[in-house]
Amino acid sequence: MSLPMKAMILAAGEGRRLRPITDTLPKPLVPICGRPLIDYALDRMEEAGIGTVVVNSWWKAEVLEAHLAQRNSPDIKISREAELLETGGGVKNALPLLGKDAFIAVNGDSLWVNGLSPALARLAAFWDDERMDALLMLFPTYGAPGYRGPGDFFLHPDTSIRRRKEHEIVPFAYMGVQILHPRLFEGAPEGPFSLNILYDKAAEAGRLHGMVHDGMWYHVSIPEDVAETETAFLAGHTLKMV
Numbered sequence: 498m499s500l501p502m503k504a505m506i507l508a509a510g511e512g513r514r515l516r517p518i519t520d521t522l523p524k525p526l527v528p529i530c531g532r533p534l535i536d537y538a539l540d541r542m543e544e545a546g547i548g549t550v551v552v553n554s555w556w557k558a559e560v561l562e563a564h565l566a567q568r569n570s571p572d573i574k575i576s577r578e579a580e581l582l583e584t585g586g587g588v589k590n591a592l593p594l595l596g597k598d599a600f601i602a603v604n605g606d607s608l609w610v611n612g613l614s615p616a617l618a619r620l621a622a623f624w625d626d627e628r629m630d631a632l633l634m635l636f637p638t639y640g641a642p643g644y645r646g647p648g649d650f651f652l653h654p655d656t657s658i659r660r661r662k663e664h665e666i667v668p669f670a671y672m673g674v675q676i677l678h679p680r681l682f683e684g685a686p687e688g689p690f691s692l693n694i695l696y697d698k699a700a701e702a703g704r705l706h707g708m709v710h711d712g713m714w715y716h717v718s719i720p721e722d723v724a725e726t727e728t729a730f731l732a733g734h735t736l737k738m739v
Contacts, residue, residue: 504550525561553591609674
């Protein structure tokens with residue numbers, strides 16, 4: 498698969514765990530080493546040649562949209578939500594802007610450094626339209642600055658993934674970077690709902706897959722993570738994402 502020409506950044510949420518920073522600032526605009534989180538993702542998309550990026554907005558929407566208006570590339574289309582639609586509802590609401598083909602979707606707070614090759618290109622090359630409805634980029638739980646959880650998914654040898662069971666620890670966390678196909682949303686609920694509902698649906702059909710990122714990933718969840726992430730960058734993880 499060549500790189501999709503359209504992508505989406507999920508940027509509507511309140512970022513409650515990052516308060517008080519997000520009391521006045523959308524989480525995607527929280528700066529890391531002087532640059533808003535969302536700009537790192539937009540830079541990666543621009544470098545990959547993705548022409549159109551849909552960004553959904555709700556929390557502090559005017560602030561987010563004013564910032565995005567300063568960019569000339571890629572072409573950004575806003576999907577303003579009248580109510581917070583959560584991850585699944587937000588993507589479903591934006592589908593008319595994304596077209597009928599598979600597209601990249603990235604959380605507005607996801608920050609990564611490419612490995613030997615650009616992560617988005619690797620993800621697109623990994624995509625198999627015949628057997629996938631969702632392809633999630635994963636990262637080892639032990640290696641991500643700021644990550645403290647028990648993991649999200651177990652990865653099978655055939656690249657299919659299953660969700661962590663209760664009281665289980667699994668080796669991979671979801672990075673907030675993925676490829677989705679619009680067919681995944683057939684029969685999806687109306688209004689707010691989580692993408693997790695659709696992940697479970699795809700997993701039951703054997704159509705939820707994962708790819709392990711070969712670069713670095715930084716998990717920014719609480720205020721203390723901002724300083725930790727900046728320290729990790731300055732300690733040797735270059736801001737120039739190859």
